[in-house]
Amino acid sequence: MTLSTTSPKQRLRVLYLSWRDRENPEAGGAETFTERTSEVLTQQGHEVTIFTASFPGASPRTRHGDVRVLRRGSKFSVYLHGMLHVLRHRDDYDVVLDVQNGVPFWAPLVAGDLPVINIVHHVHREQWSAVFGPKVARLGWLLESRLAPFVYRRSRYVTVSKSTRSELEELGVDPGRVDLVYSGNDRPEDLDAYARLERTEAPTMLFLGRLVPHKHVEQAVDILASRAMSHPDLELHVVGGGYWEDAIAEHARARGVADRVHLHGFVEESRKHELLARAWVVVMPSHKEGWGLTIVEAGLHGTPAVAYEFAGGPSESIVHGRTGLLADSVSEFEDHVIRLVDDHAMRRDLGRTARLYASSFDWVRAGRRLESVIGSVLGLTDRYRDDVIDLDALIATRPEPRRTELEVVAS
Structure with missing residues (x-):
C-alpha cells in the first residue's frame, strides 16, 4: 500500500451529509463509516459537522464527542433540508462529504465553488424493487443511475470496495475519479x-x-x-x-x-x-x-x-x-x-x-485516507494509490499464536 507523504496542514471545516447518524434506529454500516471517520478527522484537528435526518425523540442538535450533529427533517425531507443548509452555510465549510444512500443530497446544485465529494457504499440497483413499489423503484433507479452521475460529473467519489467502483463505472462514472477507502474495524480492548x-x-x-x-x-x-x-x-x-x-x-x-x-x-x-x-x-x-x-x-x-x-x-x-x-x-x-x-x-x-x-483494517487508517482524499481535492496533498491487502504477506509476518489462541479461536 502507498500513502500520500503529506497531509493537510490547515484546520478544515468538513460538512458530512448523511441520511442517518449512529443514534438513528435504522443506522447501519454506512453510518458507522460516517461516524468513525468523522471521529478520526476531528482527532486530526479538523472541524466536522454531520447533517442528518431527525427521528422520534431525537434532539435537533447534539455532539458525538468532538463532532457536531445537526438533525433536520425526516428520512425523505432531510435531502431538501440538507440542500438548504449547504446553500445558506456554504461559506462556513471547506468541503462537503455527500453520502449517497441510493440517492445523494444533490449538494453540487447549491454548493457554488465549495468542493463536494460523493461517498457511495454500494449501488442500489436491486434494492429499489425490494423496498418500494414499481413506480417509486423506477424513479429511484433513474435518479441513482442517470441523474446523480450527471450532477456529480465534476466531483470526486469515494467508495469502500473495488466492486462498487466497477458498478459506478457501469453508470458512467470515470473510475479515475473514484478513490478507495476501505472501512475500518472496531477492535475491542478485551x-x-x-x-x-x-x-x-x-x-x-x-x-x-x-x-x-x-x-x-x-x-x-x-x-x-x-x-x-x-x-x-x-x-x-x-x-x-x-x-x-x-x-x-x-x-x-x-x-x-x-x-x-x-x-x-x-x-x-x-x-x-x-x-x-x-x-x-x-x-x-x-x-x-x-x-x-x-x-x-x-x-x-x-x-x-x-x-x-x-x-x-x-x-x-x-x-x-x-x-x-x-x-x-x-x-x-x-x-x-x-x-x-x-x-x-x-x-x-x-x-x-x-x-x-x-485485524488489518482499522478506523484510524480509514479516517486518514479519507483526510488524504479531502486534501487532494483541495489541492493540499497528493492522491494515494489503492490499498493492496496481501493476505499471504500477513500470514508470513504474523507471530506464532499463543497456546490459548491455538486452542480456542474458531474451535
Missing part, C-alpha cells in the same frame, strides 16, 4: 478475553445487521427448515433491529423452526462481541453490500463467514476459501454453511486466517 469464550454447544449461525427485506434473513431461516432432519440442533441468532423483524419471526413460525430462531434485537457492544465470538459461522445472505462490516467484525473473533460473491463488497471482505466462503446461488450458500458446521478443522483454519485479515 479482544483476548472473548477469545477464551467457548463456542455454543449447539451449532449456531449468526446474522448481525439491520432487519430489512433486502438483507434476506429468511434465507438463513430456510436453512434450518431444509436441514431439519440432518441438523435438528442447528440454531440461528439474529442480532439487530428493524421494521422487518416481525416478518422474519412469522417466516420462522411458518417454516416450523421458530424455537430455533433467536431474535435478540439491538444489544450492547459487549453482548454483540460475545455472540460473534461464540457463533460457529456468520451468515450474510444480503444480495448487495458495499463492504460487509459484520464479516470483518466476526473475523476478529475467529468466526468465518458465508456471503454471496455477487453481493459486491463481501467478495473483498472475504477471501474465499481462506477467511470464509462465497456462494453464487442460494443452494450453494446453504451448502457452504453446512460444510462449515460439519467441518471443525475448516472452521478453525478459516477462523484463524479471518482474524489475521480482519
